[in-house]
Amino acid sequence: MELRFGEGLEPYFLDEASVFAAESLGVNPGDRVLDMCAAPGGKTLVLASKLQGNGSLQSNDRSPDRRLRLQHVIENSLPESWRSIINVTGYDGVKFGMHKKECYDRILLDAPCSSDRHVLNSPAHLEVWSVKRVKRLSVEQGSLLASAVDALAPGGTLIYSTCALSPMENDDVVKKILKKRKTMCLDEIVEIPEGADRTECGVHILPDRAAGRGPIYCAKMRKVLP
Numbered sequence: 001m002e003l004r005f006g007e008g009l010e011p012y013f014l015d016e017a018s019v020f021a022a023e024s025l026g027v028n029p030g031d032r033v034l035d036m037c038a039a040p041g042g043k044t045l046v047l048a049s050k051l052q053g054n055g056s057l058q059s060n061d062r063s064p065d066r067r068l069r070l071q072h073v074i075e076n077s078l079p080e081s082w083r084s085i086i087n088v089t090g091y092d093g094v095k096f097g098m099h100k101k102e103c104y105d106r107i108l109l110d111a112p113c114s115s116d117r118h119v120l121n122s123p124a125h126l127e128v129w130s131v132k133r134v135k136r137l138s139v140e141q142g143s144l145l146a147s148a149v150d151a152l153a154p155g156g157t158l159i160y161s162t163c164a165l166s167p168m169e170n171d172d173v174v175k176k177i178l179k180k181r182k183t184m185c186l187d188e189i190v191e192i193p194e195g196a197d198r199t200e201c202g203v204h205i206l207p208d209r210a211a212g213r214g215p216i217y218c219a220k221m222r223k224v225l226p
């Protein structure tokens, strides 16, 4: 779908399933928000549109090249008053838990994954796909999620999302963190798009069942108040 936030601003095209994942975070004006793996920036645009210039949004991505694209998207697709509260950073996501303990009300972790949509369409992606890579990614996703949990303020909400098909990169990552961090609980995403499936921990939107949307997996978690 087309995201357009004003006259003269560049439109951004984002899969409806990705918009759903970002909207499920439930951002409100005034929130302190972290988009931990933000480039190229589609979901950051959705989060910024919920804040409407009130609160703060840290849009982080470790890759310098992808960060350039993120900066371009923010500068060209958002009104000035909305972008003034956005801080683009380039930290390794696994460090947030240590250096920004309990600092954010809302965190989106749209994790690096095996990007199975590309595997379906591109021989180059299919070539690098392997079970070993899925396992390696799931370990990386677990570390990023643990960091996000530690950076989340009590009472705060977190969305973990991927565009992977394998439960190893989706529900399994969430189940492991719920075992390790007893302060976290699952939060049901009440309204889901037509054709989306509920999984043990979250929601999976698959193109063949949801009119071409996705694939996107997302799970919502909350840190309980002490």
Ligand SMILES: C[S@@+](CC[C@H](N)C(=O)[O-])C[C@H]1O[C@@H](n2cnc3c(N)ncnc32)[C@H](O)[C@@H]1O
Binding pocket: 018, 036, 037, 038, 039, 040, 041, 042, 043, 044, 060, 061, 062, 063, 066, 091, 092, 093, 094, 110, 111, 112, 113
């Ligand atoms: C699925 S993409 C994010 C897509 C983005 N949320 C959007 O909607 O446009 C995953 C991103 O994670 C970044 N990344 C991978 N490992 C990271 C890490 N350890 N810390 C921060 N960013 C990381 C990659 O550079 C990549 O841009």
